[in-house]
Amino acid sequence: MRISGLTGQAQRAGIEARHTPAARLKHNRSRLSPQQSELGWSRAGGNGQTRRVFGVLIRIDSVTKRYPDGTVAVDRLSLEIPDRAITVLVGPSGCGKTTTLRMINRMVEPSEGTIWIDGQDSRRQPVNTLRRSMGYVIQNAGLFQHRTIVDNIATVPRLLGWSKDRARSRARELMERVGLDASLARRYPYQLSGGQQQRVGVARALAADPPVLLMDEPFSAVDPVVRKGLQDELLRIQDELGKTIVFVTHDIDEAVKLGTMVAVLRTGGRLAQYAPPADLLSNPADAFVEDFLGADRGIRRLSFFSAAGLDLLTAPIVAVDATAEQIARAAQGAPYLLVTGIDGKPLGWSEPGALTAGSVDTGRLLSYGRPFVAGEDSLRSALDCAVLSPAGWAVAVDGEGRATGVISQTAIAEAIRGAHEAAPGVGGTTGAGEPKALR
Amino acid sequence: MNRFFDIPSDLQHDWIGLVGLHLREALLPVLGGLLLALPIAQLCVRLRWLYPPVLWVTTVLYAIPSLAFFVVLIDYTGQTELTVMIPLTVYTLVVLVPAIVDGVRSVPQETLAAATAMGFGPVRRYVQVQLPIATPAIVAGLRVATVSSISLVSVGMLIGNQGALGNLLHDAQIYNRPELAWNSVLTTAALAVLVDALLVGVRVLLTPWMPSGSGATRTRKEATAR
Missing domain, CATH: 3.40.50.300 (P-loop containing nucleotide triphosphate hydrolases)
Incomplete structure (x- = not known):
């Protein structure tokens, strides 16, 4: 039972990519994103000279x-x-x-x-x-x-x-x-x-x-x-x-x-x-x-799959001291608004109507659950945030914990569909030898 | 009280001399027994089938009365200390062999596997890993063997002047001086207690790695708190 074929894939995918930023990312516990890993392989093998690092x-x-x-x-x-x-x-x-x-x-x-x-x-x-x-x-x-x-x-x-x-x-x-x-x-x-x-x-x-x-x-x-x-x-x-x-x-x-x-x-x-x-x-x-x-x-x-590629919305974010005009503008089309502190860190969700301009009562905000870090976390974390959030929306933050955007469950689901199309085979239907985006 | 330490001249020693003789006749057999038991036990650990028959043999030897040993040995070794010490050596095996075997066998499987995986050969593994970890069990065996040996030396009086403190019992009878019997019993008991305490001290010195008492609990808590 020889499986050198699989090992070949491993060398192209996992092993040679180990030195690429994407691989590092993975080994920092965040997962490879399709784009990053493809970049990694093309760097390793795409220019014709397969670099057999390992x-x-x-x-x-x-x-x-x-x-x-x-x-x-x-x-x-x-x-x-x-x-x-x-x-x-x-x-x-x-x-x-x-x-x-x-x-x-x-x-x-x-x-x-x-x-x-x-x-x-x-x-x-x-x-x-x-x-x-x-x-x-x-x-x-x-x-x-x-x-x-x-x-x-x-x-x-x-x-x-x-x-x-x-x-x-x-x-x-x-x-x-x-x-x-x-x-x-x-x-x-x-x-x-x-x-x-x-x-x-x-x-x-x-x-x-x-x-x-x-x-x-x-x-x-x-x-x-x-x-x-x-x-x-x-x-x-x-x-x-x-x-x-x-x-x-x-x-x-x-x-x-x-x-x-x-x-x-x-x-x-x-x-x-x-x-x-x-x-x-x-x-x-x-x-x-x-x-x-x-x-x-x-x-x-x-x-x-990395959460880096998600289309984050910044419109439904208002600061705690937002004016009535800012709140009204943000509320267009968004059922919930994310209120952030002066430092940009998320405080909680609120329906637009419940917000009072100038000084928001932070005690009445809905909890925003656990935010995800857009550049580091995976789609799994993003989905988890959205599921846990009472508003059904996930909050993305940067490394310092400042809100960088919000995204709905629906938008995450679309991103997941997109990721699966880029990496077929989740349903187990791909034939052997078909190229796979993620390894 | 003066008469308590007034040892009759036929014993050819003063009280201190008798104590020294007694210790020599009791401790040399334990040392000899340990030297015999170590390879025997190692064989029993390596060849599992050997252990039950070896245990059986040591038990049977232990059951042979010392007088019977003396009768056989006196033709070869005469009325000497050696005649007393040979059966005593044999008797220690009944305690020491199982103590070492059980001690060595109690070394955790992970520790043994780790030692093997790190490239310890069988001899190095026995000397550097198994024996040190078996030390508490071996010392426990030595304590029993030593105390029993100290009390058994007295039978040496059966072949004349070789019973050390035991001969005081004989003299107590023939000179009608009961204080000599008290001396014999109390000194022997004191020796046993002292040597036993000494062995406990040796064990503590040899095994700083053993958890003991409240001190250990405190350090463990400190360690977990980190």
């Missing part, structure tokens, strides 16, 4: 893992894991995702097939040398409870023969990078919260600056708020360091959020689909993947 680092070549009792954990799996990107292995329990991960650093030896690391058979080099070149992060962090935080992080450099001082100063450097206070250096793991322990786990994996990072459900044992923080932190670190990350999770939302490429595995260790997350959401390969993605994949897919 290649395939890990090639899993029809690998099978069969246990002595006959259980097949992984079944003829082939995957090409791109260099300097996050590849997520996702699937229900028993789909062999952890086994696959552990075969990469040979904690589990494949029964058949070969894993190529940077063009070399992984069995060629001594197993501990191989492992020291791959950072490993595990659920519950797996810290050495008998060592201080700084010594935990310094473990692999020490194994590689660094001096104690050098290893420790490197460890302190990494603590800063993963957002750990330097005062924690001499503490022991039991003195840290779960989230902090997981940060130590990430720092420890990065300590010897390995090109590859293997992450086995690293964030699944922490609470949702901490998990979101850790995910954002991982994306930030990845933006800075550009590691080849293989990430195992059972959480499809996490996969979609973090993955440059997502491999969906099904029970029995077979590959169901290997695609960039936006493709996965628009074009699930079969009923299993569709089911695994959940019921709201259409809404979720909107995260991949």
